[in-house]
Amino acid sequence: MAASPQQHGVQSIEVGMQVLTAIERGRGPMPLSRIAVESGLAPSKAHRYLVSLQRTGLVSQEVGTGLYNLGPAARRLGVEALRRVDEVATASPYAAALRDRTGHTVYLAVWTDTGPSLVRQDHGYHPLPLLIRVGSILPITDSSIGHAFMAFLPEPVTRPILLAQQERKETSLRSADELARALDEVRGTRLASVHGSVVAGLNVVSTPVFGPGGTVELVIGVAMPARVDDEQDLARIHAELLATSRAISAELGHTEPA
Known part of the structure; x- marks a missing residue:
């Protein structure tokens, strides 16, 4: 305290x-x-x-x-x-508070040797077409969480997972140029968005959480029904998500560059 x-x-x-x-x-x-x-x-x-x-x-x-x-x-x-830092335990109260402020389901995901894995889910007040279970491995090119990890993790870390998922047909094949453009956009805004590519009718926006030295510790995402498309509402949700990410990162020891 x-x-x-x-x-x-x-x-x-x-x-x-x-x-x-x-x-x-x-x-x-x-x-x-x-x-x-x-x-x-x-x-x-x-x-x-x-x-x-x-x-x-x-x-x-x-x-x-x-x-x-x-x-x-x-x-x-x-x-x-x-x-002594437990990244998920540190981020969990912030995830719950973000759910309370937005009313939408909030996910926490970590990087594993098989791809992005959900480790926490705070259910929102808006019914979703399908809830993704904790422990699920997400398709790396089709999920906003996957995009957030790929944009900020080193390519030697993500590329073997990308190729393995594509070989098993667990994620979409995308051209190198198309994927590079998408990841550059994520790096510029710190926001990765997908619309119905993992679950029809489900839109998810995600952003990375950084630790000391700028390493990506986890990704936090907000899941919304596709009917939530008002620009002002989306802008507010995006701002809340980015502010939450920065707060968690600061508590984990990350310092934003001047």
Whole structure:
């Protein structure tokens, strides 16, 4: 449970976190002057905090340049924090909240060695022509979830699955140019949409969720009856989906590039 603003804390720890956050956002070694600006502190005060953070190992200073960077203790904490993250458990409350805000069914999917697999389904308030069961492997070229994974995962990861599904006739054959154009569009908007290609009368829009370093951890999608075609409604759903993806990504440790 997060601490409420009314609870008493240790202010110096909170200020120290401002300094660490400034270094983290710098994406590399930083001079004192820039750390002071980014953390909103006077240079003399920022320097005092940097000295203490060096003593704990959370910050290190390069001998030749004098630049500051995250230290070995920060790296150990980061690795351990990542080890403890359960991506699906982290995303699940956000998926349920997205269902409540939109009224539509929300899916979570992960990448497996046989393709995109549904791991969670929050049923919406609108009846769908068919519900896709949790555990199902989705056709990679016919599903919006498959498109979201293909657009943002490395091709050496997705191509063997694509070829295997096509060989088993589990997904459609599409020309390389057609598929490339579709994936470029997904990369530009971060939204992948399909209309009735997996289940007739069912439209799904999906977007990736990123972890540290920009890796795709999972995909979240909203399923709607085909009759939901009002442009304003769709724009609102798309905005809610993207905002949810960004919130989950931030909690998983992803930092959006400036």
